[in-house]
Amino acid sequence: MAKAVKKLSARQESILAFVERYIDENGYPPTIREIGKECNISSTSVVNYNLNKLEEAGYLVRDGKVSRGLRLAGQPNIVTSSVVRVPLVGRIVASEPVPVPESDFSIFGDDAIIEVTRDMVPDIDDLFALEVTGDSMVDAMINDGDIVIMRPHQNAQNGDMVAVWLTDRGETTLKYLYWEQDRVRLQPANPTMSPIFIEDPSSVQVQGRVVAVIRHA
Amino acid sequence: MAKAVKKLSARQESILAFVERYIDENGYPPTIREIGKECNISSTSVVNYNLNKLEEAGYLVRDGKVSRGLRLAGQPNIVTSSVVRVPLVGRIVASEPVPVPESDFSIFGDDAIIEVTRDMVPDIDDLFALEVTGDSMVDAMINDGDIVIMRPHQNAQNGDMVAVWLTDRGETTLKYLYWEQDRVRLQPANPTMSPIFIEDPSSVQVQGRVVAVIRHA
DNA sequence: TTATAGCCTGAACGAGTGTTCTAAGTCAAA
DNA sequence: TTTGACTTAGAACACTCGTTCAGGCTATAA
Incomplete structure (x- = not known):
């Protein structure tokens, strides 16, 4: 229990929470700009940066170059909450x-x-x-x-x-x-x-x- | 019981099957062009056309203008909800x-x-x-x-x-x-x-x- | 035949979208 | 203070992707 995972910044937690919620509500993941708007991040590059951090930490998986190429991963409690x-x-x-x-x-x-x-x-x-x-x-x-x-x-x-x-x-x-x-x-x-x-x-x-x-x- | 649903063409069944499989494998829906490639449809407009038919028939829900704006619907299987x-x-x-x-x-x-x-x-x-x-x-x-x-x-x-x-x-x-x-x-x-x-x-x-x-x- | 409806083709437009680059701000260690 | 790692900002680029349009093909009905 209590797997050792990298601590997330407030911004990263905010992004992760939004991604989960968005997938719940829409059935597909948000775009970088949608994340930025929701989390008050003006720059797409910052969202991109933090998404990479979240991927490193094992919270999600990214598919390069594809729109909405996001997938929640790890954490067995978040199974796309279907x-x-x-x-x-x-x-x-x-x-x-x-x-x-x-x-x-x-x-x-x-x-x-x-x-x-x-x-x-x-x-x-x-x-x-x-x-x-x-x-x-x-x-x-x-x-x-x-x-x-x-x-x-x-x-x-x-x-x-x-x-x-x-x-x-x-x-x-x-x-x-x-x-x-x-x-x-x-x-x-x-x-x-x-x-x-x-x-x-x-x-x-x-x-x-x-x-x-x-x-x- | 057994509500009268419109019969699907072979192409529409093929599209529907691919969409289900794609979502299952990737966690997000395919693009119109990905569907076309898989189903041997050269024109994006045809895919678009058949997706609309599938939506009319109640098999899926489309969100206009958003990339990968697809959602499976109906069938008492997984849907998104709160x-x-x-x-x-x-x-x-x-x-x-x-x-x-x-x-x-x-x-x-x-x-x-x-x-x-x-x-x-x-x-x-x-x-x-x-x-x-x-x-x-x-x-x-x-x-x-x-x-x-x-x-x-x-x-x-x-x-x-x-x-x-x-x-x-x-x-x-x-x-x-x-x-x-x-x-x-x-x-x-x-x-x-x-x-x-x-x-x-x-x-x-x-x-x-x-x-x-x-x-x- | 003509007409109509359904399905398809190919191409182009414009907005959506991931990526990349330069620059700057923050903070702790040296 | 200086250094360097980490994070953020803004802008630009190129490709992705949904949409639309003019037209073609086939089959059925008038």
């Missing part, structure tokens, strides 16, 4: 199966969109989000109003938190899934609660894997 | 007070950074994040490993989820806070659990208000 848009496709309630979206998900639909940062999810494809309604998921440590981000089915591993539809009970539940000898163990996230065992694995329909939970205040 | 960086300042455990950061937060410090999308938090100032350690917050529906995003103290309202330090008990807990006549009611988020009452309000130190909770898979 945002993943996940469609909010419905609600999850105890009494109904999970509404898994069609594979031809309508990107441009008017449905609500949940934005999460890239590092919150392991992968960006096929994700969908559901709003939890009711208190039936409390033993999964999930509250009324929470947002659950899921990935459809996809052969769940032991220990994954999954949404399952129990055909016997007519009930959706979120639990940690464990295949045991000839039964299925569904373990609540809440460590004070006991697992339930399903003796007939065919009555367990895994609907999706939970990859993240978000709770607004 | 991201709030919250410093991860420590852990929250039952046996210690919450480590509230100094007001002169060092953005560029070595500490870890949690990124959240702008719409997840009500405001962006003074936020800090804590990682929950242990199972002591289960009655707040918060698990070991969850990330709690907080705002320091700031006169908590009735009904806010707050982190409080109970001086009598030497214990930190996350509860919904209610000031009643002459006592304080701390209500667990889990509706199946009972509130606790503190008869001596002075022994309740509100350390911060919880504005969001994040749980990775």
Whole structure:
């Protein structure tokens, strides 16, 4: 931790912060003159000079002679801070199966969109989000109003938190899934609660894997 | 569902594929001429023409007059948006007070950074994040490993989820806070659990208000 | 045929943009 | 004070790059 990096001048920090912000907002890096204007530097050569310093210090990479030839580098916390848009496709309630979206998900639909940062999810494809309604998921440590981000089915591993539809009970539940000898163990996230065992694995329909939970205040 | 999108010509698909690849490889979008060279288009105006078509079809967004003013759009994949960086300042455990950061937060410090999308938090100032350690917050529906995003103290309202330090008990807990006549009611988020009452309000130190909770898979 | 629309060509214009050069200011060490 | 490394300023240059324009080619409809 605390990698030894060259200390940056105030101006260099200002430039770096602006570059990050600009890329966040625009999807491409700023020009030298845009940096100069924002950071109150009248001369393009000074921006150029400090960009070279930042490259030496390992904060970014420059591609010579190309416009906007900048790339953030190093510092693993600044991964181009990308945002993943996940469609909010419905609600999850105890009494109904999970509404898994069609594979031809309508990107441009008017449905609500949940934005999460890239590092919150392991992968960006096929994700969908559901709003939890009711208190039936409390033993999964999930509250009324929470947002659950899921990935459809996809052969769940032991220990994954999954949404399952129990055909016997007519009930959706979120639990940690464990295949045991000839039964299925569904373990609540809440460590004070006991697992339930399903003796007939065919009555367990895994609907999706939970990859993240978000709770607004 | 499956919104009717205009079909793309082979050339347009080729351009789109190249733009995606280029951005992936370089961190910034290609120029019109770079696209033309790669896609065997001799004229910049044709590239320009097809880029406009792609924009009409919703596949990308163009910023007029700026070099490399391209952005991929649509597809619930990475897009640019506002991201709030919250410093991860420590852990929250039952046996210690919450480590509230100094007001002169060092953005560029070595500490870890949690990124959240702008719409997840009500405001962006003074936020800090804590990682929950242990199972002591289960009655707040918060698990070991969850990330709690907080705002320091700031006169908590009735009904806010707050982190409080109970001086009598030497214990930190996350509860919904209610000031009643002459006592304080701390209500667990889990509706199946009972509130606790503190008869001596002075022994309740509100350390911060919880504005969001994040749980990775 | 004529007309219209869609797609393409080639070239040129002008603003955008990285680079380079000279000169000067700042600050600490000698 | 002098020296030298580091930083900044301003200007000029040459290339990059988005835009625009006049026109050509092909296919479909009138």
